[in-house]
Amino acid sequence: MPDDTLRARIDTSKPHSARFWNYFVGGKDNYEVDREIGDQIKSIFPGLVDVAVSSRRFLGRAVRYLAGEQGVRQFLDIGTGLPTADNTHEVAQRVAPDARIVYVDNDPIVLAHANALLTSTPEGRTAYLDADLYEPEAVLEAAGTLDLSRPVGLMILNTLGHVADHDQARELVRRLMAGLPSGSHLVISDSTATSEGMIAASEAYNASGAVPYYVRAVSEIAGFFEGLELVEPGVVRVPEWRPDSEGAEGFDAAAVDAFCGVGRKP
Numbered sequence: 001m002p003d004d005t006l007r008a009r010i011d012t013s014k015p016h017s018a019r020f021w022n023y024f025v026g027g028k029d030n031y032e033v034d035r036e037i038g039d040q041i042k043s044i045f046p047g048l049v050d051v052a053v054s055s056r057r058f059l060g061r062a063v064r065y066l067a068g069e070q071g072v073r074q075f076l077d078i079g080t081g082l083p084t085a086d087n088t089h090e091v092a093q094r095v096a097p098d099a100r101i102v103y104v105d106n107d108p109i110v111l112a113h114a115n116a117l118l119t120s121t122p123e124g125r126t127a128y129l130d131a132d133l134y135e136p137e138a139v140l141e142a143a144g145t146l147d148l149s150r151p152v153g154l155m156i157l158n159t160l161g162h163v164a165d166h167d168q169a170r171e172l173v174r175r176l177m178a179g180l181p182s183g184s185h186l187v188i189s190d191s192t193a194t195s196e197g198m199i200a201a202s203e204a205y206n207a208s209g210a211v212p213y214y215v216r217a218v219s220e221i222a223g224f225f226e227g228l229e230l231v232e233p234g235v236v237r238v239p240e241w242r243p244d245s246e247g248a249e250g251f252d253a254a255a256v257d258a259f260c261g262v263g264r265k266p
Contacts (some may be wrong), residue, residue, distance in 0.1 A: 015210040017112055021158065021244045022082045023142040024052035037208045044204055050251040051238070055158055055189050056084070058238040058260050060091050062187045065231075065242060065262070066153045067095035072185060074152045076143055078133055078176075079159025079205035080105040088155060089119070089126045098123040102143045106132045133159065136175040151183035151241075158258075161190050161213040166220050173224050182265055185231075188224050189260035190237050191215045198257035221259045228263030235261040 015037040019030040023038045029036075041149060064074040073096055077088045077132040080103040089101040103126070105111070111130050112141055120126040127145040131138060133156075146152060163169035177186055193199050204213040222235040234243065238260045239253035 015208045016107075016109060017210060017213060018081045018105075018107060018229075019163070020210070021052055022084065024049050025056055025084055027082060027084050037205065037210070041201045041204055045195075047195070047255060048191075048201050048259060049195055050256050051191055051198075053240045054251075054253070054256050055258055055260075056086070058090065058189050058241055059155070059157055059187075060086050061242050061244055062155070062260075063088055063091040063153070064095055064261055066185055066187070067092045067099060070151075070183075070185065070264075072151055072153045073099050074145070074146045074150060075099065075101045075155060076104065076139075076146060076152050077155040077157075078104040078139065079156060080110055080128075080160075081158070082110060089124070093121045093124050096124075096129040101126045101130055101146050103127070104129045104131050104133075104139055104143075106130060115182055130161055133163070133172060137179065140176065140179040147181065149181055151185070152180045152185060152209050153185050154180060155187045157187065157189045158191070160188065160214060160224070161242060162211060164212065164214055166216060166223075170223055171225075174227075176266035177228070177265055180265060184265045186225065186228060186259075186263045186265070187248070188221065189258060190221055191258045192218055192221060194218065194257045195255075196258075215257075218259050222261065225261055225263040227266055231262040231264060235259055 015034050020038055023034050025028040052230040075088050075092055092099040118126050118128060125145055131142055131144055160169045196214055202215045237256045238258045239256055240261050
């Protein structure tokens with residue numbers, strides 16, 4: 001349970017993006033206010049549940065690709081969200097038990113659940129950093145569990161939509177990647193303004209009193225990878241990035257309003 005100081009920082013009167021997403025992927029770390037807006041948005045746009053589920057599956061595929069095919073042994077996961085099944089360290093350490101993972105979030109509700117993210121194999125290590133995406137150099141400086149002279153997998157999943165200004169979001173990503181060595185990879189996924197339903201869902205969520213989340217054009221998602229070598233198949237809908245045997249059963253992959261990509265720093 002969170003201590004009194006931390007509990008005071010947790011606002012249960014308004015919906016919260018991490019709890020809202022937790023509800024959509026079947027978790028239990030959410031409140032009535034999160035479920036209410038979740039149900040409202042599902043009635044407007046049922047496809048957002050597919051976005052949540054397929055985005056989580058993409059995380060697993062991307063981490064397995066980096067750890068298994070590219071030999072990446074370090075991961076910096078920014079905008080961690082609430083722990084669920086198959087968190088980044090669990091996926092990475094199944095492939096490479098010596099993998100090291102640093103989770104970064106500045107959200108008190110995530111901090112309250114951080115112990116679930118700190119389990120690790122004996123060979124590897126995990127850490128949680130209470131820090132802010134808007135201070136990228138400070139994040140890199142504080143990520144002491146990682147050796148920043150060696151390649152890092154930078155994970156920013158379903159987080160950049162909280163940055164209202166697209167140019168600012170691109171600059172934050174650029175500054176983070178500037179602090180990582182050649183051979184590092186950037187992994188991004190985010191909801192996109194690719195249907196009227198998704199746009200309506202975004203507007204309803206932003207009107208709920210929660211911290212706003214802005215959906216972007218696909219070209220804007222692609223812009224985050226400028227200067228990097230895009231891994232095939234490039235920037236695509238999340239279920240279409242190197243699909244595996246899990247597939248996208250239960251929904252139409254071509255209708256998922258979220259795009260992703262993986263890029264390698266030369």
